[in-house]
Amino acid sequence: MGRVKISDASNRDWEDIASFTLDGVGYLLIADIGDNDGKRKDVRLYIVEEPEPGKSKVDYAWRLDFEYPEGPRDAEAIAVDVENQRVLVLTKRDIPALLYSVPLVPDSKKRQVAARLGVVDSLPQPTRSEIQFAAKTNTWHWQPTSMDISDDGTQAVVLTYGGVYLYERGPDQSWLTALQRQPRVISRTHNRQAESVAFNASGDAVFITLEQRNAPLFRLPLNGAPE
Numbered sequence: 001m002g003r004v005k006i007s008d009a010s011n012r013d014w015e016d017i018a019s020f021t022l023d024g025v026g027y028l029l030i031a032d033i034g035d036n037d038g039k040r041k042d043v044r045l046y047i048v049e050e051p052e053p054g055k056s057k058v059d060y061a062w063r064l065d066f067e068y069p070e071g072p073r074d075a076e077a078i079a080v081d082v083e084n085q086r087v088l089v090l091t092k093r094d095i096p097a098l099l100y101s102v103p104l105v106p107d108s109k110k111r112q113v114a115a116r117l118g119v120v121d122s123l124p125q126p127t128r129s130e131i132q133f134a135a136k137t138n139t140w141h142w143q144p145t146s147m148d149i150s151d152d153g154t155q156a157v158v159l160t161y162g163g164v165y166l167y168e169r170g171p172d173q174s175w176l177t178a179l180q181r182q183p184r185v186i187s188r189t190h191n192r193q194a195e196s197v198a199f200n201a202s203g204d205a206v207f208i209t210l211e212q213r214n215a216p217l218f219r220l221p222l223n224g225a226p227e
Contacts, residue, residue: 005057006030009046016146016196018087019050020080022104026050027061033089035074042067042111043075045087045102066102066112073098076195077147079156080104081175088175089114090158092143095131096121099176117176122183123158123165138192146196149175150203157206159197163188164206166222186220 013034020027028050033043045064064087077090081101089100100114126134126142134140141162149156156167156179165183169175186206195211200219208218 001053002051002055004051004055006046006048007057007059009060009063012040012044015076016078018078018080018148019198020082021151022082029078029080029087031075031078031089033075033078035072038072038074038093040072045078062105064102064106064112066114068100068114069116073100075100077144077158079147079149081149081153083153088117088147088149090120090144090147092145095142096125097123097144099179118180120176120179122167122180123160124162139190140192141190145194146198148198148206150199151201152203155199155203157186157197157199158183159194159208161192161194162190164197164208164220186222 012032014030014032015034016031018029020029028048030046035043042065046060047062048058048060051058073091074093075089075091079088081088085104086101087104091098097120099117099120101117102112102114106112123144124142142160144158144160146159147156154169156175158165164186166186167178167181167183169178191210193210193212196209198207200207204223205219205221208220209215
């Protein structure tokens with residue numbers, strides 16, 4: 001649709017983006033949360049009002065800096081839980097992945113401390129051999145690279161280098177409980193550049209793209225997908 005510059009924003013390692021609506025206003029959240037070396041003392045989220053196509057520059061509506069309670073973590077997957085006014089962060093290099101949350105709209109500009117919600121071990125986990133040889137084979141199928149929550153708040157999708165996984169959330173069920181249940185496997189296509197996933201507006205398909213120049217955009221229907 002276009003390209004837009006965010007004023008007074010720095011890009012240390014932008015990894016994910018999410019769209020959400022709050023109080024009738026559409027927003028984009030940009031997650032500067034990548035930390036391959038596990039050295040960042042804090043990471044950052046920028047929230048901007050969704051710009052009109054053709055707009056070349058925007059100011060961010062607010063910024064949220066946060067740290068993890070146990071020290072640095074590498075993460076690429078975030079999702080906005082509008083119902084509970086928070087942002088969910090799923091780590092990448094922890095085995096199993098860890099789920100954290102930070103407030104969507106903090107009550108101060110001070111650096112926030114993320115709340116550790118729990119372990120997400122429902123994704124396919126690596127064997128000891130896979131961990132041992134991952135660097136040589138460049139295969140990290142278990143690592144989450146993106147996440148999204150459907151507009152109606154009933155589904156979540158997680159993308160890894162090894163597949164696409166759909167989670168259903170029941171009434172009054174927490175997202176941690178939902179993500180700890182076995183997901184529906186939508187795809188097991190291995191792709192070392194799998195980078196981003198998002199629901200469409202109706203929640204019956206997801207879009208996926210890769211980390212490369214001239215990246216393709218895939219549309220994957222959810223109805224009738226294999227279990």
